[in-house]
Amino acid sequence: MIHFRTLATSAIALAAIAAFPAQAQDAPDAADTAGNGDDIIVTGTRAAGRSRLDSPAPVDVLSGETLRRQGSTEVGQALATVAPSIDFKRSSAVDGTDAIRPATLRGLSPDQTLVLINGTRAHTSALLNVNGSVGRGSAAVDLNTIPTVALDRIEVLRDGASAQYGSDAIAGVINLRLREAREGGGVSATYGIYATDIDTARGHRSVTGEPVLTVSGWQGIGFGNDGYLTISGEYVDRKPTSRGDFDPRVTPSRVTSRFGDPEVEQATVFANAGVNVTEALQLYGWVGYQDRDSKSAAFPRLATTAAANGVGGIWPDGFLPLINTKSRNLTSAVGLRGDVGEWNVDLNLSYGRNRIAFRTLNSANYSLGASSPTEFYDGAVTYDQWIGGLDVSRKFDIFHSLNLAFGAEWRREGYKIAAGELNSYTGSGAQGFPGFSPDNAVDAHRRNISAYIDIEAELTSRFLVAVAGRVEDYSDFGSTANGKVSARFDATDWFALRGTASTGFRAPSLQQQYYTSITSVVVGGDVLLTGHYPPTNAVAVALGGLPLEPEKSTNFSLGGVVHSGAFSLTVDAYQIKLRNQIALSENIRGTGAVGDPINAILDPLEVQAARFFINGVRSTTKGIDVVANYKARTESLGTLDFTLAANFNDIDVTRVPTSTSTLDPAPTLLGRNRILTLEEGTPRTKITGAIDWAGDLLGATLRTTYYGGVNQPGTAADGSGDILTGKHVITDLELRYQPTKGAQLALGANNLFDVYPDATPAALNSTGVVGYPYYSPFGFNGRYLYARVGLTW
Template sequence: MTQGRIITLIGASVLALVANDVAAQTVARDAGEPSHRSASGAATTGKDGGADGNDIIVTGTRAEGRTRLDSVSPVDVLSGASLQRQGTTELAAALATVAPSIDFPRPSANDATDAIRPATLRGLSPDQTLVLINGIRGHTSANLNTNGTVGRGSAAVDLNTVPTVALDRIEVLRDGASAQYGSDAIAGVVNLRLREARSGGGASVTYGFYDTQVDTANNHRTVRGEPVVTASLWQGIGFGHDGFITLSGEYTKRQPTNRADIDRRVTPNRVTARYGDPEVEQFTGFVNAGTSLTDNLSLYAFGGYQDRDTRGAAFPRNANALTVTAGYPDGFLPIINTKTKDINSAVGLRGDFGGYNVDLSLSYGRNTVDFRTLNSANYAYGAATPKNFYDGQVAYDQYVAGLDVTRKFDVFQSLNVAFGIEGRREGYKIVAGELASYGVPANGGVPGASRGAQGFGGFRPENAIKRGRRSGSIYLDVEAQVTDKLLLGLAGRGEDYSDFGTTATGKVSARYDVTDWFALRGTASTGFRAPSLQQQYFTQTASVVTNGIPVQTGTFPSTDPVGVALGGLALRPEKSTNLSVGTVIRVGGFDLTVDAYRIHIRDQIGLSENIQAANNPQVTALLAPYGVSAARFFINGLASTAKGIDAVAHYRARTERAGTFDFTLAGNVNTIAVTRVPTSTATLNPAPTLFARNRILTLEQGTPGEKVTGTIDWSLDRLGALARVTYYGNVNQPGTVARADVLTGNRAITDLELRYTASKGAQIGLGVSNLFDVYPRATASANNSTGVLGFPYFSPFGFNGRYLYARAGVNW
C-alpha cells in the first residue's frame, strides 16, 4: 500500500475517532432515540431521506429482522431521497456519487458503450456484480463492450434502465455472494428495491445546464448550455385490505456535450469532433404491486419498460476525395444512433405454509439494441451512397423461475434455514443490417474503396446468430445465532449449465459482538461468473480489400472455425476466492464500519488483441483457408487479485433550534494486480501478443485506487442543505506504450444543494454539481492527433465541468 493510501486511511480513521468522541459526549442526550444513517452516505431512509441504522435489510441474509449494522457482511443501504438530491438523474451516476466503492466512467467516441455505460464495484469488471430488482435476478444488456474502455469485453446490467423515482432504496452488498445468489456475484450484489405505496404521489421537473470553462491542450472556450430536462411522476394506489399499485414514470431529454480539442489537421484549426455525453431521449415506466390473497398467501408483481434513443458521435472524417464524392465537400461527422428497448418483469406468490415461508417467482427480461449510422457514407457506393444506414440489432432475453423456502428453528438462540432451486433460460440474437451498412452495391461499387458505413459498420449476414442455453441451481443457506455474541453462517450452491457443465460454490461467515458497541465480522467464499452468451457468440466482421481481394477482419466466437484455427476453446466460467474481515462500531448517534477484502479471480475471460495474418507465417497459414486477415476472440486464463478497505463513518446530531446534521465520511482504497496473462493458445505457442499493455493496465489502473466522500446534510423543518466533497485518486487511461498514457490526476469534486421540502406540497431544489469546475487532466497533443479526445474518458467523474440545476415539484 502506497504512502498516499496509508495517509488517506489514517485521515479517515482520525476523523472517525473525532466523531466517535463527539458521539460519546451526546449519548445521554440521544438516549432513547433510534440510531440513524446519512441519506447521502451508506444509508437507509426515513421520510426526510435520513437513514436509520435499525432499518431491516434483505440482501446478504435470508434471516428476517437483520439490520445493516447487525449483518455479517458489509451492506450499504442508499435511500431514494439521497439518489434524487443530486444534479444527475442517471441512476448509475447518482449511485456512484454516494457509494465510494462504485465507479461510473463516461466513455465517449466508443460506439454503443457511450449509450449503455457500465458501472463497476471495487474496481472489478462490470459483469462481476450481480444486480437484483426486488431480490430477483436482473438481466444484462444485449450490448457487448468491445472497445478500449473500462469493462472491455463485458455485457453488464444497464442500471440506467431503472429510474430513481421508482426506487425506495438500494442495498449494496460489498461481498462475494455466488453461493447465495449464483453467477456474477464475485464483487458483490446491487439490489434495487422498488417503491411500495398505497397512497400519495409526486411530480417533479429537473432542469440543468453546464456553465464551464473548457481548457483542452490547445484551446480555451466557455460553454453555457447543453441542457438536460427530466420530468418524473409517481402515484400510489391502494385497494382491498393491503393491496397496492405504485406507478412511476420518467422522461429525459439530454442535449449532447462537447469537450473535444481543436483539430490541427484542418485550416483554420477548429473543433471538428463531438466528444462528451451523447444526445439522449428516453421514456421509462414502472409498476410495482402486491396484495394478500388469503391470510397466508400474497401475490406480488412488477414491470418496467424503457425506450431510449441515443446519438453519439464517431471520429470525424475530414474532407478528402472520398468525402467529396460522397457528397460531403467539407467532410462529415458520423453519428452512431442506438435505439434501446428494455423490459423488466416478474410475478410471484409468497406465503406461510406450516411455518415455512415459501416464495415462488417467475421473471422475464429483454433488452434489444438497434444500431443506425447517420450522417455517414459507404465509400464503396461512390456518389450513390446513402447517408443513413440500418446496421442491425442485438437482443438478449432471460427467463428465471425460482422457489425459495425459509424457516426459523428454535435451535441455539435461533437457526434460520433457507433453501431453494432456480431455473434460467437465456437467449441471444444478432440480426444483420442492410446491405449498404456493410457491403457493396450489386455492380461491385468503387474498386478498392472501403466497405460499410463510416463510423460503425453493420452486422453482415454471416454474423447473424441465434443461440440460447439453460441452467439450473440448488442452494442451502444457514444462519445460526449460536449465542448472544456469536453469529455463524454457511451457504452452498450447485449450478449446472447446458453449455459448460457444473460448478459449485460455498461461503462461511461469522460475527462476534465483543460488546454492545463493538463487533468483529468476516467471510470466506468461492464465487464464479458464467461466460455470457454475448462473449461466447458475438460476431462482427468487416470486409477489407487487399490486393483486389476482399478479406475479413473482426471479432469471432472462440468456437467459430476461425477462432478454433487460432487455438480458441469453449469458454469456461471465471472462478474467485473472496476473503473479508471487518469491524462494526456504534455509540449513540455514531457508527463506523471498516471492512478489508481480498478477491482473487482465476480463469478470467478477456477479449484478445487482433491476431493478424501478417504477424508470422504460421498465422498466415492458419487464416488463409477462411479468407481472414485478422481475428480476435475471447480467451480464459487471466488471473487478478483485488485488495482493499471500505470504511463508512456517520454521525447524526440533533438540535432543537438549529435542526439535524448528518455527517458522513466514506472511503474505498483498492489495488488490483493482474497476476497471470496467457501467452499461448491451443495452436499458437507462443502466440502473438494476446493482451497488450493497455489491456492489462486498464484492469489494474482504470478505476480510482482511492475514493473518499465527505457529506454534510442539514435539515430544519422543511428547509435543507447538502454539501459533498468527493476525492478521486489518479486513474490511468493507458496507451500501448508508456508515453501514450493519459492520467486523470487526483481530483476533488464539490457539490452543493439547497432545498425546500414539504411532506405534502411544494418541493424545490437548487444546486450545483462540480462547484469549482474541476476537470481531469487534458489529453496532451501527442496523444490526441485528431483533436477528438480532449480529456480521458476513463475519468470516474466524467469531463463535463460545472453543472447548475433546479428541481421543482409537488407531493400529494
C-alpha cells in the same frame, strides 16, 4: 502493494480506535430511515429483521431520497456519487457503450457484480462492450433502465455472494428495491445546463448550454384492505456534450469531433403491485418498460478523406458519423409469498428482455462511392431471460435462534444477432459502425438449474455463524459448486467483529460466447477494420481461441463495526482472488510482410485485425472500505447528517493467458494496455464526505469527493502513450425548499468548481478528436447547474 494481513489488522485497529469516542457519545438515536444503522436489510441475509449494522457482511443502504437529491437522475451516476466503492464511467467514442454505460464495484469488471430487482436477478443488457473502455468485454446490467423515481432504496452488498445468489456475485450485489405505496405521489421537473470553461491541450473555449430536461412522477394507489399499486414514470431529453480538442488537421483549427455524452431521448414507466389473496399469502409483481434513443459520435472524416474515398460529392466538407442505438427494455415479475404452516415461501417467475437496434447516420459506405446512402440500418442484438424461483425459510428456537433457508432456481437465456441492410455491411461497411452481416447472425440459448441452502445460527446473543452452499448446472459448460462461511462477534454493545470467506464464479455470458461482427476500431490513431469472432470459430482457434469456461474467485473479508447512539463506523478489509478470468484479446494484426501467417488468415476475410474472448487471467484485488456516519437531531437546526466514506483498492494482475496457436510466432493475447486497464483503470482511492441538513422547510446537501489518479494506458511499451487523469476533488451542492407536501424547489451544482481531469497531451492526440481521458472516474463535462421544481401530495 497492499498486503491482506496488513489490511485486516488495520481494519480491526481503526474500528477499535474509533470506538472510544463513540462510546462516550450522548447524541439522540438516529431515526429509522434509509442510511442509518437501524435499516432492515434483505440483501446478504435470508434471516428476517436483520439490520445493516447487525449483518456479518458490509451492506450499504441508500435511500431513494438520497439518490434523487442530485443533479443527475441516472441510477448509475447517483450510485457512484454516494457510494465510494462504485464507479460509473462516462466513456465516449466507444460505440454502444457511450449510450449504455456499465458500473464497476471495487474496480472489478461490471459483469462481476450481480444486480437484483426486489431480490430477483435482473437481466443483462444485450450490448457487449467490445471497445476501449473500462469494462471492456463485459455484458452488464444497464442500471439506468430503472429511474430513481421508481426506487424506495438500493442495498449494496460489498461481499462475494455466489453461494447465496449464483453467478456474477464476485464483487458483490446491488439490490434495487421498488416503491411500495398505497397513497401519496408527486411530480418533478429538473432542468440543467453546463456552464463550463474547457481548457484542452490546444486551446480554450467556454460552453453555456447543452441542456438536460427530466420530468418524473409517481402515484401510490390503494385497493382492497391491503393492496397497493405504485406507478412511476420518467422522461429524459438530454442534448449532447462536446469536449474534444481543436483539430490541427484543418485550417483554421477548430473542434471537428463531438467527444462527450450522447444525445438521448428516453421514456420509462414502472408499476409495482401487491395484494393479499389470503391472510397468509400475498400476490405481487412488477413490470417496467423503457424506450431509449441515443445518438453518439464516431471519429470525424475530413473533407480530404471523403474525397479520397469517392464520397466527396456527398460530403464535400467531410462528415461526422453518428451511431444511433435504440434500446427497448422490458422487466417483469410475478410471485406468491407468505406463510405456509411454519415456513415462509416465495414462488416467483420473472422475464426480462433487451433489444438494441443500431443505425449509422450522417455516414457513407466508401465501397459504394458516389451512390452511397447516408443512413444505414445496421441490425440488432437481443438478450432475454426467463427465471423461475422458489425460496423457503423458517426460524427455529435452536441455540439463541437458527434460520434455515433453501431454494431452487431455473433460468433460460437467449441471445440473438439480426443482420442489417446490405449497404450497411457490404465492402468496407458504413463508416463509424458497419452493420451486422448474415454471417454474423446468431440465435443461441442455454438453461441453468441451481439449488442452495443457507443457515444462520445465533449461537449466543453475541455470536453469529452463517453457512451457505449452492450448486448449479449449465447446459453449455457443466456444473459448479460454491460455499460461504460468515461470522460475527459482538464484543460489546457498541463494538463487533465480522468476517466472511467464500468461493464464487461467473458463467461466460452468451454474448461473450457468440458475439461476432466486423467494425472500425481506432488503434494508435489508425482506423482498423476488425473482426470479432466467437472463441470456437476457426479464425479464433487458429489464433489461440478455446471454449470459454467459468471464472472462479476466492473472497475473504474481515472488519469491525462501531455503533453508539447516532454514530456508526464500519471498516472492512477484503481480498478477492480471481482465476480463469475472461478477457477480450488484443486486436491481433499481422506485420504485412510477405508470408506473414496472421495476414494469411485475415486477408481473405478482408479485415485488418481479429479479436476474441479467452480465459486465463489471474488477479488479486485487495482493499479497505470505511463508512462513518453521525446523525444529530436538534430542536433549532433540524437534522444534520454527516457521512465520511472511503474505498482504498489495489488490483494486481498476476497471470495472463498464453496462446495455444500453432502459428510461429504465436500472437500475444493480452498485452500491457489490457493489463493496466484492469490494474489502473479505476481509482485506487476514492473518499467522499457529505453533510446533509434537513430543517422543517429548508434543506441542503454538500458533498465533496476525492478521486485518485487513473491511467488510460496507451499502446507504447515504454508507457509514453499513457494518459493520466490526475488526482482531483469534485464538489456538489444542493439547496432545497422541501415541505412534506406541496410545492418544492431545489437549486444545485454538480462539480461546482468546474474541475476537469488532466487534458490529453497534444503529442498523444494528433487528430484532436479527444480532449480528456475517457477513463476519468468523474467524467469530463465540467460544471453542471440545475433547478428542480416539484409538487408532492
